[in-house]
Amino acid sequence: MKKFILPILMISFLFGILFGGVSLDPLEILGVLFGLKENPLVERILALRIPRVFASFVVGAGLSLVGNAFQNLLKNPLVDPYLLGISSGASFGTVLSLYLAEVIGVSWIYRIPLLSFGFSVIASILTLFIARREGRFPVTSIILAGVVISTLFSSLTYMTIVLLKRNVTTISLWLFGSFSGTVWKDVAFYSAVVAPFLLYSVIFSKYLNAMALGEEEAFVLGINVEALKVITFLFGNLTTAFLVSRSGVIGFVGLIVPHIARYLVGPGFLRSALASSIVGGVLLTLCDTVSRSLFSPTELPVGIVTALLGAPFLAFLMKRGV
Numbered sequence: 001m002k003k004f005i006l007p008i009l010m011i012s013f014l015f016g017i018l019f020g021g022v023s024l025d026p027l028e029i030l031g032v033l034f035g036l037k038e039n040p041l042v043e044r045i046l047a048l049r050i051p052r053v054f055a056s057f058v059v060g061a062g063l064s065l066v067g068n069a070f071q072n073l074l075k076n077p078l079v080d081p082y083l084l085g086i087s088s089g090a091s092f093g094t095v096l097s098l099y100l101a102e103v104i105g106v107s108w109i110y111r112i113p114l115l116s117f118g119f120s121v122i123a124s125i126l127t128l129f130i131a132r133r134e135g136r137f138p139v140t141s142i143i144l145a146g147v148v149i150s151t152l153f154s155s156l157t158y159m160t161i162v163l164l165k166r167n168v169t170t171i172s173l174w175l176f177g178s179f180s181g182t183v184w185k186d187v188a189f190y191s192a193v194v195a196p197f198l199l200y201s202v203i204f205s206k207y208l209n210a211m212a213l214g215e216e217e218a219f220v221l222g223i224n225v226e227a228l229k230v231i232t233f234l235f236g237n238l239t240t241a242f243l244v245s246r247s248g249v250i251g252f253v254g255l256i257v258p259h260i261a262r263y264l265v266g267p268g269f270l271r272s273a274l275a276s277s278i279v280g281g282v283l284l285t286l287c288d289t290v291s292r293s294l295f296s297p298t299e300l301p302v303g304i305v306t307a308l309l310g311a312p313f314l315a316f317l318m319k320r321g322v
Helices: 002-018 026-033 040-074 086-103 107-111 114-131 139-164 168-175 184-203 205-211 215-220 225-247 253-265 269-293 302-319
Strands: none
Touching: 002 026, 002 040, 002 269, 026 040, 040 139, 040 184, 040 205, 040 225, 040 253, 040 269, 086 114, 086 139, 086 168, 086 225, 114 139, 114 225, 184 205, 184 225, 184 269, 205 215, 205 225, 205 269, 215 225, 253 269, 253 302, 269 302
């Protein structure tokens, strides 16, 4: 697989730069990039697209890394980064910020994704609090608690939308994720968020790999199972919360990519983590390209494209009895 990594990355980035609302000529792009030609329109398009391509890659890598860690830790192939209610909490925070901006006039809350991050963290903490049983965090309790918290915040979200009555387009775009308007500052933010979790996955890969054998086996090997669960959950959810606070909710990437990665490189945690980051980055980059090219000049939220790919894949996994 190693020899295919660089060509696949280059192709996905090339597609992301070439296609969109306006298709570009590769020779024209090269001429502008190397200073051989002057074309203000192409320069403007490249200034918009190149950061967007990098941002979608980093976010895809981050969501896939977290999904891979959660699936490995819980030994559950249907777990994704939004397990602990992050997406529903972040959605409520964003809609609430729009409501406050509209009704009360607190516009700075709308400009800064403060509430979306805050409520995603609150949702995660509430899920772990509900799931805790005598100092332990049973897998089934975590999943069920996540469902409860997701339902609660989803209800609050739609109640706020009904009260808001306006900005429905903005809300819909965020609820399904979008990289529209991405600049280099966003790329730096996403990279600073994803890099620590990638480092964590590398450093603690032996412990996380042992968890795949089972909690009792990991305990016998001297691993503090409950501490590893809590640290991984909180770190993974903080990573996801930061990403979601800016990109919006992009579903299915963290669910389906780890399966593809394990199919390509095998079940070892470190290998699957690194493969997940690359496959997830490439997949979301291509999905974002499709989202802004398919019905040009109308741009689809990228989460719709990932859902159209992910839903059949999830059905396939369920039919296989995974």
